[in-house]
Amino acid sequence: MAGLAGDSGGGNAFDAKSMSAFKSGLNRIYTFYTGGFLAFVIVLAILEQMGLSRSWIGFVFLLATIGLYAGIGIMSRTTDASEYYVAGRRVPALYNGMATGADWMSAASFIGMAGTLYLTGYGGLAFIMGWTGGYCLVALFLAPYLRKFGQFTIPDFLGARYEGNLPRTLGILAAILCSFTYVVAQIYGVGLITTRLTGVQFEIGIFLGLAGILVCSFLGGMRAVTWTQVAQYIILIVAYMIPVVWLSVKQTSVPIPQVVYGFQLEKVTEKEKALREDPKEKEVVAIFKAQADALGEKLKDVKGSLEKDRADASKKLEDLKAANAPAEQIAAAEKALSAVPKDEAEAKTAWTKAKAAAEARAKPLAGMPAHAQIYAGDPNGDQKAKDTYDTSRRNFLALIFCLMVGTAALPHILMRYYTTPSVREARASVGWSLFFIFLLYFTAPALAVLVKYEVFHVLVGTPFDKLPAWIANWSKVDPALLSVVDINKDGILQLGEMRIGGDIVVLATPEIAGLPYVISGLVAAGGLAAALSTADGLLLTIANALSHDLYYKMIDPNASTGRRVAISKALLLVVALAAAYVAAQKPADILFLVSAAFSFAAAAFFPALVLGVFWKRANKWGASLGMIAGLGVTFYYMVTTQPWLRGIFGVTSPIELWWGIQPISAGVFGVPLGFAVIIIVSLLTAAPGRDVQELVEHVRYPNLKGDTLNTQIN
Amino acid sequence: MQLNESHERYWQKNLNITAMLLAIWFVVTFVVAYFARELSFTFFGWPFSFWMGAQGALAIYVVIIVYYAMYMGRLDEEHGVAEEMED
Numbered sequence: 001m002a003g004l005a006g007d008s009g010g011g012n013a014f015d016a017k018s019m020s021a022f023k024s025g026l027n028r029i030y031t032f033y034t035g036g037f038l039a040f041v042i043v044l045a046i047l048e049q050m051g052l053s054r055s056w057i058g059f060v061f062l063l064a065t066i067g068l069y070a071g072i073g074i075m076s077r078t079t080d081a082s083e084y085y086v087a088g089r090r091v092p093a094l095y096n097g098m099a100t101g102a103d104w105m106s107a108a109s110f111i112g113m114a115g116t117l118y119l120t121g122y123g124g125l126a127f128i129m130g131w132t133g134g135y136c137l138v139a140l141f142l143a144p145y146l147r148k149f150g151q152f153t154i155p156d157f158l159g160a161r162y163e164g165n166l167p168r169t170l171g172i173l174a175a176i177l178c179s180f181t182y183v184v185a186q187i188y189g190v191g192l193i194t195t196r197l198t199g200v201q202f203e204i205g206i207f208l209g210l211a212g213i214l215v216c217s218f219l220g221g222m223r224a225v226t227w228t229q230v231a232q233y234i235i236l237i238v239a240y241m242i243p244v245v246w247l248s249v250k251q252t253s254v255p256i257p258q259v260v261y262g263f264q265l266e267k268v269t270e271k272e273k274a275l276r277e278d279p280k281e282k283e284v285v286a287i288f289k290a291q292a293d294a295l296g297e298k299l300k301d302v303k304g305s306l307e308k309d310r311a312d313a314s315k316k317l318e319d320l321k322a323a324n325a326p327a328e329q330i331a332a333a334e335k336a337l338s339a340v341p342k343d344e345a346e347a348k349t350a351w352t353k354a355k356a357a358a359e360a361r362a363k364p365l366a367g368m369p370a371h372a373q374i375y376a377g378d379p380n381g382d383q384k385a386k387d388t389y390d391t392s393r394r395n396f397l398a399l400i401f402c403l404m405v406g407t408a409a410l411p412h413i414l415m416r417y418y419t420t421p422s423v424r425e426a427r428a429s430v431g432w433s434l435f436f437i438f439l440l441y442f443t444a445p446a447l448a449v450l451v452k453y454e455v456f457h458v459l460v461g462t463p464f465d466k467l468p469a470w471i472a473n474w475s476k477v478d479p480a481l482l483s484v485v486d487i488n489k490d491g492i493l494q495l496g497e498m499r500i501g502g503d504i505v506v507l508a509t510p511e512i513a514g515l516p517y518v519i520s521g522l523v524a525a526g527g528l529a530a531a532l533s534t535a536d537g538l539l540l541t542i543a544n545a546l547s548h549d550l551y552y553k554m555i556d557p558n559a560s561t562g563r564r565v566a567i568s569k570a571l572l573l574v575v576a577l578a579a580a581y582v583a584a585q586k587p588a589d590i591l592f593l594v595s596a597a598f599s600f601a602a603a604a605f606f607p608a609l610v611l612g613v614f615w616k617r618a619n620k621w622g623a624s625l626g627m628i629a630g631l632g633v634t635f636y637y638m639v640t641t642q643p644w645l646r647g648i649f650g651v652t653s654p655i656e657l658w659w660g661i662q663p664i665s666a667g668v669f670g671v672p673l674g675f676a677v678i679i680i681v682s683l684l685t686a687a688p689g690r691d692v693q694e695l696v697e698h699v700r701y702p703n704l705k706g707d708t709l710n711t712q713i714n
Numbered sequence: 715m716q717l718n719e720s721h722e723r724y725w726q727k728n729l730n731i732t733a734m735l736l737a738i739w740f741v742v743t744f745v746v747a748y749f750a751r752e753l754s755f756t757f758f759g760w761p762f763s764f765w766m767g768a769q770g771a772l773a774i775y776v777v778i779i780v781y782y783a784m785y786m787g788r789l790d791e792e793h794g795v796a797e798e799m800e801d
Contacts, residue, residue, distance in 0.1 A: 122750075125767035129743060132772045136739045139779040140732045144786070258769065262759025372761050374750045389751075397747055404743075422797045424790070427783035434779055438772050445768040697717060700725060701795045 066212035073216030076224035084221030097432020099229035102533035107189030110530035115502025117448035134407025147426035174604035232529035239526025284496035288362035398665035406598025409605035470511035603630035603670025622682030630674025
């Protein structure tokens with residue numbers, strides 16, 4: 001990998017010839033690498049046939065991939081500022097696209113998205129559109145201009161364009177807020193996958209993964225992270241495609257799932273109609289309904305029911321003891337007695353929760369909407385159905401908006417466009433980024449439909465003793481992911497008797513498709529690559545915001561390059577450990593936090609960045625107040641409406657949704673307010689000075705003759 | 715630094731193409747999703763609006779970005795603001 005580690009003392013002064021030699025070197029290295037990786041998987045597959053055990057396959061995958069990432073990190077180590085912060089600004093568009101793809105696609109995209117689509121059907125497409133369409137905004141409004149500006153971070157741009165440390169400080173705070181919540185979720189994902197892959201403890205899994213992250217970003221900064229992310233992208237896309245293609249061949253004998261799954265969707269929709277009318281399914285629904293009603297009765301008189309429960313449980317235990325029943329029956333009765341809630345408050349929470357769970361399952365199709373059904377409710381029905389329809393549609397559109405604008409404002413993604421050699425390459429690079437993301441995102445809905453087809457046509461109706469082995473295996477790993485119980489005691493699996501967690505869909509696909517275990521290992525390694533690559537990018541963003549923007553630009557502008565890089569590395573270590581510590585606490589509602597990061601980023605950065613380029617009149621006070629107002633209203637709405645945040649901040653007033661918008665889409669209020677405040681305040685205060693006007697002109701044109709301004713720092 | 719007329723035209727053309735592509739982006743995303751119920755005729759097995767959300771819109775996003783990159787590359791050269799590879 002001599003090309004990657006090539007010693008360029010800094011600067012982007014490459015002539016065309018050396019650039020093309022560099023590119024063809026990269027092509028050679030990564031072709032060789034992809035071939036090597038496939039050979040590695042094939043060798044493991046052969047070893048599996050010869051009897052290599054599953055846990056060994058898991059360990060080999062874990063150690064080989066983390067070792068690889070560490071190796072790239074060591075080869076790309078650097079202390080040069082330009083190399084450390086922006087990979088020397090010579091990453092060709094195609095490779096920056098791949099790196100951005102890996103940086104962008106987190107554990108949530110790789111593991112969670114197909115599961116969300118499986119559970120919610122059309123409603124889940126908000127994530128597919130939102131997380132791809134945002135790149136149009138990046139391409140049209142931000143990437144080329146930020147590249148021309150050509151410094152190191154996003155707060156850098158805010159500081160220069162809006163003349164001062166106030167906008168820069170707000171940028172630092174917002175960057176840390178969104179990136180930190182996001183990185184905690186990634187490290188949590190790393191811990192989860194490592195545990196699955198090797199069976200080590202969750203906390204140890206987290207720190208193993210952390211070692212992989214750190215050795216890479218710590219030694220080589222952006223340079224190491226970039227070249228590792230390219231390697232990680234290749235692993236994750238191969239890992240995602242193999243099981244889906246195989247499943248498609250198995251079901252339709254066509255190896256291109258994205259083309260044929262429309263017909264599978266038709267069959268799924270037909271089967272859904274049949275399942276709705278199936279008497280056995282209705283039986284299961286009725287049982288859950290009865291459970292929910294019984295719990296509802298108990299909740300009416302918590303004190304009395306609790307006493308009765310306790311008395312019943314202890315009577316049963318005594319009867320068993322008196323009758324000299326077998327030890328395991330007594331143990332079970334003792335367990336049942338100790339499981340009775342201790343006091344009224346506990347009983348109330350436990351029963352309310354159980355009631356909600358039973359109610360959720362007391363619906364046809366195990367509570368899932370029909371896969372192709374667009375929005376809940378009915379526009380031609382009664383008033384209630386109409387309202388449901390309108391609210392459902394409004395939330396779908398609002399979520400797309402927040403995810404798109406959030407994508408175009410996440411600092412760790414925008415930062416990547418500083419690393420290309422030119423404005424022209426930055427524009428092309430956004431195209432490559434979206435293309436590489438598109439490959440995975442247009443496969444995820446196909447995967448969801450194919451798995452659903454398999455569940456509906458193969459699993460449902462199977463006798464319990466003939467269920468495939470993977471069901472038992474996964475229920476053992478975690479009952480929250482998958483559990484099957486014969487509710488109506490007919491010995492046959494109904495859809496309503498199966499509870500499936502979203503995260504299992506991708507992880508179990510190789511087994512559903514009947515592929516060898518080595519492919520399961522590959523998929524887990526792909527998930528790990530997705531989580532690690534995103535964590536790398538995020539950690540670097542946080543460390544750079546602190547070392548470059550806070551320390552170098554605001555505290556000690558005379559700091560030497562070596563000192564700045566050293567401080568960034570130290571901070572990286574501190575932030576990574578803090579994030580791992582938070583992740584090890586297994587914070588609740590981590591998925592909500594990830595989505596919240598999008599709304600925060602959208603409200604804080606997007607208006608200020610876009611108006612900074614497109615409206616010369618926008619000034620310091622407008623931008624500062626606009627960022628505060630946008631972020632403030634988003635935060636306020638979430639705190640007053642989201643149950644978990646309400647608990648933390650002790651909000652007790654009744655939940656008041658504005659226009660029925662869910663808290664996850666709070667940015668839909670923050671972004672327009674941000675724009676409005678920036679425009680109004682800017683018009684009320686003095687116009688920015690001549691040098692700011694020149695800066696705006698400077699970033700608007702890729703190359704201006706006679707332009708004396710040089711923002712490029714090498 | 716004084717901007718000349720060619721520079722002004724360059725920026726105006728950039729604004730025009732940006733607005734046009736943004737309008738396409740808006741239609742395939744929000745207008746199609748708003749009328750999704752009405753647009754659910756069968757399209758190779760998919761309801762049309764399902765297919766748009768799962769594949770069509772995504773492909774159009776890629777085309778929008780690639781077209782913009784090519785258009786602007788050409789515009790840079792026509793108006794003499796293209797970057798020169800440094801030697």
